[in-house]
Amino acid sequence: MFRFEEPAYLYLLILLPLLVAFYLYSNYRRRKAIQKFGDPILMAQLMPDVSRYRPDVKFWFVWAAIGFFSVLLARPQFGSKLETVKRQGVEVMVALDISNSMLAQDVQPSRLEKAKRLMARLVDKMQNDKVGMIVFAGDAFTQLPITNDYISAKMFLETIDPSLISKQGTAIGAAINLATRSFTPQEGVGRAIILITDGENHEGGAMEAVKAATEKGIQVNVLGVGLPDGAPIPVEGTNDYRRDREGNVIVTRLNEQMCQEIAKTGNGIYVRVDNTNNAQKAIISEIDKMAKADVETKVYTEYNEQFQAVAWIILILLLAEMLILERKNPLFRNIHLFSTKKKEQ
Structure with missing residues (x-):
């Protein structure tokens, strides 16, 4: 049997949609600010090392880590003895x-x-x-x-x-x-x-x-x-009532x-x-x-903690977020992992 020993911590998951809304609003404000300096296409050519997609990937890694951290605090457990x-x-x-x-x-x-x-x-x-x-x-x-x-x-x-x-x-x-x-x-x-x-x-x-x-x-x-x-x-789905054969x-x-x-x-x-x-x-x-x-x-009288797997997932997400730079690496400028732009022939 699966359970959470401290389910109250799952309420922290409510923060996740709020973080998404805040991040999208911040991106919107940032794009508006860039447009004040000039044409966005021209600005992108003037900043070739700025990645459009890497900040988004980094955010989603952190966002997922926060979600799993809430699950970790709730202490997931499996029943081991009935x-x-x-x-x-x-x-x-x-x-x-x-x-x-x-x-x-x-x-x-x-x-x-x-x-x-x-x-x-x-x-x-x-x-x-x-x-x-x-x-x-x-x-x-x-x-x-x-x-x-x-x-x-x-x-x-x-x-x-x-x-x-x-x-x-x-x-x-x-x-x-x-x-x-x-x-x-x-x-x-x-x-x-x-x-x-x-x-x-x-x-x-x-x-x-x-x-x-x-x-x-x-x-x-x-x-x-x-x-x-x-x-x-x-009568469900209508404003009428059930009637007998005579219509009453x-x-x-x-x-x-x-x-x-x-x-x-x-x-x-x-x-x-x-x-x-x-x-x-x-x-x-x-x-x-x-x-x-x-x-x-x-009833289950003994439970095994299952936080280890969740902790490893959090660690991998945070390490991935740290290893991804917001700017493009000049050595890999022509490799577009986070872009749909094709290499010019």
């Missing part, structure tokens, strides 16, 4: 509804985007816990197997949108059954399913799936996204009663996700209450 360690935590499977109704904007910026941001903040709060993700509409499938790799979890989260599942609907029962089977076989660890949905177009089988989960000691919590008053469903605008409403029933049967909590952060605080508090057990996790 071990299984035990940490106190719980296992959480998130089942996210990605049906078209989740595009409604009664919760800003939309039900789905609000849910994704809530999940991202939930992952940020995790330390030794494991998390997995399931997405569902008319079907359900695993987006991310249960893991403690929070970086991957947030990357997969960014790719979630309704196009992942073509079959529309809200197969809550299938999502809960899949989540129940997705936990590790480890004994004694606290487990919870977080169902995030607006409850629209319920297809049946949800209560049976919740009861099966609770029999295995899994808590089912529900986050209802949206408002009971509902909102139309935007479809209004999707939060099925709060069904969400509450699922949470009650699953020995969990129900929280409405609105335009506040109350849902985030409530679900984090509920997870913190769960009994934490030793969760086995594979």
